[in-house]
Amino acid sequence: MNYQTFEPQTNLRSLIKCYWALEVPAETNPQKQRIVPDGCMEMIFILGDDIRRYTSENEFLIQPRAIVVGQITEPFVIQPTGYVNCFAVRFYPYGFANFISSPLKELENKETPITELFDEEKAKELEQQIIRATNNEQRIERIEAFLIDKFNEKGTIDQVVKTTIDALISTKGSTQIGTILKEELSKRRQLERxxxxxxxxxPKQLGKVIRLQAALKMLLNENPEKLTQIAYESEYYDQAHFIKDFKDFTGINPKEFLSDEEMRLSSVFYLNE
Structure with a gap:
């Protein structure tokens, strides 16, 4: 498995967390992989063989070749059909809204073809440019030109949203929204919208995802037997609260995570954050 990340090269650094590329040789019996929520939306180009996304235990759809994956609140179960070759843009939580006018809630827990979100002709042209590119540097150049054009059309980041997200990230998801708003609870409903x-x-869902991210990184890098300590350092109420949130977002408990082959790809993503 070859997973690489790349930094944005232009003034899109405030909106794009990174670009990433993934290559995995074809396997005889490829396993399903569960992708864990991370609070970020992604634009993904599938350059290798088809990838299935399971909608139930036995039912699946073939993912389109150029998609935007919305916010996910549960594991996204995928399975390669052969050689995996993907290039993607990972946006900050407040990033993708600057490029489209549709409410992002409409994209939750699914993949949407980019032709449905952008001008169809330009989206198809971008897809072909990404396919024809001979390396990731060229792909970054093409996607940045496309996104800069879209950013100029749409506007700028909402500062209230950005400030709230920055506070959640800096406190690993543990800050109360009322504290961020300086107890001006009348603004909560507006912020929710x-x-x-x-x-x-x-805001509450994003805070839970960010806190889970922090706990996952500790779990991957420290002694997995110290669940109570990880729960405490991640500011969960107790170990039971940590395990409940963990299972809600991953489908399994923390101890199973490290030995579960279906979590191999999520582990690679988190270790390279």
Whole structure:
């Protein structure tokens, strides 16, 4: 498995967390992989063989070749059909709203072809440019030109949303929304509406995802037996609260995560954050 990340090269650095590329040789019996929520939306180009996304235990759809994956609140179960070759843009939680006018809540827990979100002709042209590119540097150049054009059309980041997200990230999801708003609870409903449109999750949901991210990184890098300590350092109420949130977002408990082959890809993503 070859997973690489790349930094944005232009003034899109405030909106794009990174670009990433993934290559995995074809396997005889490829396993399903569960992708864990991370609070970020992604634009993904599938350059290798088809990838299935399971909608139930036995039912699946073939993912389109150029998609935007909205915010996910549960594991996204995928399975390669052969050689995996993907290139993608990972946006900050407040990033993707700057490129489209549709409410991001409408994209939750699914993949949407880019032709449905952008001008169809330009979206198809971008897809072909990404396919024809001979390396990731060229792909970054093409996608940045496309996104800069879209950013100029749409506007700028909502500062209230950005400030709230920055506070959640800096405190690993543990800050109370009332504290961020300096107890001006009358603004909570307005903030909820903005988050639904511009992030695709509520502030509370995003905080839970960010806190899970912090706990996952500790779990991957420290002694997995110290669940109580990880729960405490991640500011969960107790170990039971940590395990409940963990199972809600991953489908399994923390101890199973490290040995579950279906979590191999999510582990690679988190270790390289």
């Amino acid at each position: 903005k988050f639904s449109k511009q992030v695709g999750l509520s």
